[in-house]
Amino acid sequence: MGRHKKQPDANHMTPKQQAVFDYIKQCVIERNYPPSVRDICAAVGLKSTSSVFTYINDLETMGLIKKDPAHPRALMITTSEFHAEPSESIVPDREVAQVPLIGTVAAGIPLLAEENVTDYYPIPVDMLPNQKVFMLTVKGESMINCGILNGDKVIVEQQSTCHNGEIVVALVDDSATVKRFYKENGHIRLQPENDNMDPIIVPDCQVLGKVIGLIRMGVK
Template sequence: MSLTPRQQQVLNHLRQQIDATGLPPTIHELMEAFGWASPNAAAKHLDALIGAGAIEMAANKARTIQLVGTRKRPDTLELPLVGRVAAGEPILSEGLVERIVAVDRWMFRPKPDFLLRVEGDSMIDDGVLDGDLVAGKATPDAEHGQTVIARVGEGITIKRLYRRGRVLRLLPRNPAHVPIDPDPTEDFAIEGVYCGLLRRP
């Protein structure tokens, strides 16, 4: 693998960022780091590194950059961090993959399919705090008492499910918040069940 000095600088920066944060930089972060005025300059250097076999990435998605030779181990999962989840009032879910997060496979039961970032404090009595990354198993079904990730209208929220007969409520775990009673006329669906969480120190 033969790189120009500038390409090597970019590769070194990618490695430092991934080692420090666990995440590759975005295109705009690369532009800021190297003083590039256009995203095309960043894309050109990334394309050169791909061509040299130094990195791999999904098309036009810098957050998916992976250094060649540092693939995930068999005991890891790569989970997409998608949209947001409110622990409080539902907020709009963007439905976009922000980045891929590698986690140890044994950390969660059941095996999760995605991560969502918590906003709010309505689940603090269950130890779910603002800023946590909640792991969810994608499923439309859940039992009474399970913590679920649900779509209410155009928002996504995490709550404790109350289901008795035809009565369905989404219960907060903070007395400062009130339950959510889904309106039969609005869009409602269980998107997944809670598997655990990640919290940065």
């Protein structure tokens, strides 16, 4: 007979389970939201994101954290030490979604396919319109006039249609680009927000989503 897998036990956590839980707890205390999967990998010395998800599932089985079925990447600490008094500044029960950061986009491959995702970023759920969102790192200076800079990570609501003038992520020649969208007579104009750059004129393109926000790291 095969060996039965031992069920996770909160009273007998493995060192790695404890390390993952302690790091999540530390981030919630210090930042009011949990870390990204890549952050956990780096902090506890794991090499793959799949290992992190295994430990997260273990912690949920133990009853130490909770995931919302409607927002599968949202994590909340459930232990009693996190039920703070109203006067305290910790807000641990705020739902946070782990939004996927897309590294590459290719025609014919589902946008959120595992091979496209390079990281996950924690974003409060109440700041998102729904769970169909992703992030993309901006490359270049084509949108500087509207405040989107090189290296910014735009938050994108996944949708296939948009209105003229909206800032979208569009797939052109197997490459994702962030531009203002205009459907005109017989063609699509993808307009940069940079006076030194020309628009992209194409017969048609695939709209991947509408930009709804951005994250900028390392502001001085």
